[in-house]
Amino acid sequence: MDLNLSPSELGFRDGLRQWLADNLSPHWQADFAKIEGKQAQFEYLRAWQRKVYDGGWAGIAWPKEFGGRGASIIEQVIFTEEMARAGAPNLPGVLGLQLVGPTTITHGTEAQKEQFLRKILSGEEIWCQGFSEPNAGSDLAALRTTATLDGDHFVVNGQKVWTSYGWAADWCELVVRTDPDAPKHKGLTVLLVDMKSPGVDVRPLRQMTGETEFNELFFTDVRVPVANVLGKVNDGWNVAIGTLMHERATLGAGIQIVIRRSFERIVELAKSIGKFTDPITRQKLAQCYADIEVMRLNQMRAYSRMANGGTPGPEGSIQKIFWSELNQRFQQIAQEIMGPYGQLTKGSEYSIDDGIWTYNYLRARGNTIEAGTSEIQRLILGHFVLGLPKSY
Amino acid sequence: MQFGLTDSQILTRNSAREFFSAEYPIAEVRRLCETETAHDIPLWRKTAEQGWCGMTIPEAYGGMGLDLVEVAAAMEEAGRTLVPGPLLAHLTATAAITACASEEHKQQLLPALATGDRIATLAVLEPNPSWDLAAVAVPACEGTKLFVMDAAVTDYIVTLTRDGVFLVDSRGDGVTLTPMPALDTSRKLSAVNYRNAPGLQLATDNSAVQRALDIGTTLLCAEMTGAMQRMLDITVSYVKTRKQFGKPVGAFQLVQALCADMLVATESARSATYFAAYALEQNLPEAQSAVSVAKSYIADAARLTGNNAIQAHGGMGFTWENDIHLYYRRAKAFETAFGDAVFHRERIAQLAL
Numbered sequence: 046m047d048l049n050l051s052p053s054e055l056g057f058r059d060g061l062r063q064w065l066a067d068n069l070s071p072h073w074q075a076d077f078a079k080i081e082g083k084q085a086q087f088e089y090l091r092a093w094q095r096k097v098y099d100g101g102w103a104g105i106a107w108p109k110e111f112g113g114r115g116a117s118i119i120e121q122v123i124f125t126e127e128m129a130r131a132g133a134p135n136l137p138g139v140l141g142l143q144l145v146g147p148t149t150i151t152h153g154t155e156a157q158k159e160q161f162l163r164k165i166l167s168g169e170e171i172w173c174q175g176f177s178e179p180n181a182g183s184d185l186a187a188l189r190t191t192a193t194l195d196g197d198h199f200v201v202n203g204q205k206v207w208t209s210y211g212w213a214a215d216w217c218e219l220v221v222r223t224d225p226d227a228p229k230h231k232g233l234t235v236l237l238v239d240m241k242s243p244g245v246d247v248r249p250l251r252q253m254t255g256e257t258e259f260n261e262l263f264f265t266d267v268r269v270p271v272a273n274v275l276g277k278v279n280d281g282w283n284v285a286i287g288t289l290m291h292e293r294a295t296l297g298a299g300i301q302i303v304i305r306r307s308f309e310r311i312v313e314l315a316k317s318i319g320k321f322t323d324p325i326t327r328q329k330l331a332q333c334y335a336d337i338e339v340m341r342l343n344q345m346r347a348y349s350r351m352a353n354g355g356t357p358g359p360e361g362s363i364q365k366i367f368w369s370e371l372n373q374r375f376q377q378i379a380q381e382i383m384g385p386y387g388q389l390t391k392g393s394e395y396s397i398d399d400g401i402w403t404y405n406y407l408r409a410r411g412n413t414i415e416a417g418t419s420e421i422q423r424l425i426l427g428h429f430v431l432g433l434p435k436s437y
Numbered sequence: 438m439q440f441g442l443t444d445s446q447i448l449t450r451n452s453a454r455e456f457f458s459a460e461y462p463i464a465e466v467r468r469l470c471e472t473e474t475a476h477d478i479p480l481w482r483k484t485a486e487q488g489w490c491g492m493t494i495p496e497a498y499g500g501m502g503l504d505l506v507e508v509a510a511a512m513e514e515a516g517r518t519l520v521p522g523p524l525l526a527h528l529t530a531t532a533a534i535t536a537c538a539s540e541e542h543k544q545q546l547l548p549a550l551a552t553g554d555r556i557a558t559l560a561v562l563e564p565n566p567s568w569d570l571a572a573v574a575v576p577a578c579e580g581t582k583l584f585v586m587d588a589a590v591t592d593y594i595v596t597l598t599r600d601g602v603f604l605v606d607s608r609g610d611g612v613t614l615t616p617m618p619a620l621d622t623s624r625k626l627s628a629v630n631y632r633n634a635p636g637l638q639l640a641t642d643n644s645a646v647q648r649a650l651d652i653g654t655t656l657l658c659a660e661m662t663g664a665m666q667r668m669l670d671i672t673v674s675y676v677k678t679r680k681q682f683g684k685p686v687g688a689f690q691l692v693q694a695l696c697a698d699m700l701v702a703t704e705s706a707r708s709a710t711y712f713a714a715y716a717l718e719q720n721l722p723e724a725q726s727a728v729s730v731a732k733s734y735i736a737d738a739a740r741l742t743g744n745n746a747i748q749a750h751g752g753m754g755f756t757w758e759n760d761i762h763l764y765y766r767r768a769k770a771f772e773t774a775f776g777d778a779v780f781h782r783e784r785i786a787q788l789a790l
Contacts, residue, residue, distance in 0.1 A: 046442060330790055
């Protein structure tokens with residue numbers, strides 16, 4: 046057991062810190078807040094990704110031959126943590142970088158790699174994922190969006206939902222049913238769909254927070270070239286599930302830092318309004334600190350296992366359950382500390398931190414649902430880790 | 438960076454697993470729990486011959502001088518089989534002597550403790566119990582210490598007083614032991630009454646013993662992690678075979694959720710414990726808060742694990758015959774030993790927030 050960074054890991058971290066010091070404007074958040082309109086804000090973030098790409102920091106986990114650095118899992122964690130620690134803008138091409146890109150590297154044809162990978166790294170093309178449907182959430186393999194072969198094209202019809210970045214995306218990694226007669230996991234195929242194709246309709250989906258982070262996608266007779274099948278026809282479940290494992294494995298590292306920064310802010314706030322001397326508040330904050338530490342340590346153990354040759358596996362569900370439920374407890378404690386001020390939204394002169402805590406409270410409600418509900422995560426642990434009979 | 442056991446730590450863990458599971462089968466543990474002391478001299482000798490009693494004592498004084506991560510790995514295995522008797526008390530007391538005694542006293546005392554020829558325990562709590570060293574009030578060596586682990590089988594009681602740390606002969610003049618029957622029968626508690634008891638002064642104040650308390654707390658956490666793992670294993674194997682409505686009860690989602698939460702709790706306990714051991718070993722600035730994180734987290738996590746284990750067993754879980762209650766009792770005793778969750782959260786608030 047050695048929790049010190051190795052000389053090369055330290056070198057990696059210091060190089061990144063230096064690059065951030067040279068390239069991340071300390072007042073970017075103020076600049077960003079002045080930009081009007083979602084599209085213009087998105088272009089700002091895209092320009093940031095381009096800068097990251099030019100600096101050689103985009104897709105660091107990808108193999109060198111595809112423009113990455115072949116970074117180790119520990120270096121990926123360092124990268125995610127350092128970006129979060131510096132408060133750097135999100136990379137708008139995150140789905141391409143973390144999910145679609147790695148899946149394309151594993152399953153894609155040479156032509157697909159040639160066509161897509163560079164543009165994913167640079168942010169020139171943004172990707173979304175068409176996975177969930179109104180009747181296929183936890184039971185993803187029950188999805189009904191169909192694709193039927195017509196000459197050298199598939200013709201796609203159906204509906205997808207909860208599509209992050211759908212409104213901004215140039216391309217979609219779409220899971221469709223190509224064999225309606227096969228058992229549900231066997232008849233699926235992954236298509237790479239140009240979002241500008243005729244018949245693609247992107248509609249905003251307003252969430253309980255009031256924002257439209259997600260979209261619904263409607264596909265009506267959308268023609269997709271057969272050359273855009275990712276992996277093999279009817280092997281889509283294996284292609285898609287690999288992507289989801291990546292999602293669960295890598296999501297936590299940044300979240301841990303974000304929650305910690307947020308926690309430090311609430312401690313500071315509690316001190317400033319005289320609540321830190323209240324023993325009940327102290328207990329709750331200390332418990333929250335312990336939970337955040339346990340989350341960090343669980344992640345370090347999981348990353349170390351992966352670094353030793355393990356692939357992201359079903360144990361990722363432990364992290365998912367832990368951080369999502371922790372964040373909900375934390376947001377509740379934050380609300381209790383702020384009392385009636387906690388309910389004030391952005392724009393009120395009396396609100397704390399311009400109402401971000403109200404937003405955080407509502408947004409955390411989604412944590413135990415997105416990327417697999419807590420219920421399905423527990424069943425995954427029961428079946429795939431503890432070896433209990435499959436119950437769903 | 439590598440958060441996992443090294444090859445030599447794995448070797449230690451494996452030999453601990455082999456030894457404790459072979460020598461402390463549950464039938465033997467049950468037999469010992471029913472005795473007055475939960476202590477078996479031939480078994481203690483065997484344990485000592487393998488070096489386990491001197492794990493925390495430096496090699497210079499005849500111990501194994503293991504690093505604390507290795508000791509934690511060994512104690513996780515001891516906890517898995519619910520090793521009864523004075524092992525934990527002895528390791529904590531020897532850590533206290535190592536931390537606070539003079540070179541001369543260490544030379545004099547530690548070798549016989551390392552070989553297990555002498556056994557020691559640590560007396561901290563008083564009738565108004567607090568694990569804050571500043572709350573120690575008895576003079577040397579006069580008054581009452583309570584909840585002293587396994588005192589009845591020891592040779593020495595390392596006694597904290599307001600005049601410093603004293604080594605007191607457990608069977609000496611002026612020392613009276615009274616059993617304090619308690620719910621964890623694998624570890625017997627005593628009230629120790631001192632009436633002008635002679636003692637060897639090891640240190641003039643208690644502050645150096647804090648490290649030993651932190652080590653003891655961490656080893657207790659390691660034991661509990663092993664106990665939690667065992668409760669999980671027993672439960673999973675039970676729900677795979679117990680059938681109702683024509684199928685294993687483990688096929689029901691509510692039962693799976695009970696087990697999944699035990700898994701999350703157990704893995705988290707393990708992460709917190711090994712970090713605490715590592716932080717103490719490396720003398721990291723956050724070592725004390727890491728210990729308190731582990732202790733406060735595991736206090737709740739162990740209770741949850743015990744509750745779920747019994748619940749998933751149904752009526753069988755509530756029987757004397759089933760082993761779960763032995764672990765459940767240990768988990769409850771764990772909660773207050775070396776400071777409860779409230780105590781350790783307050784320590785986190787002071788040290789880390």
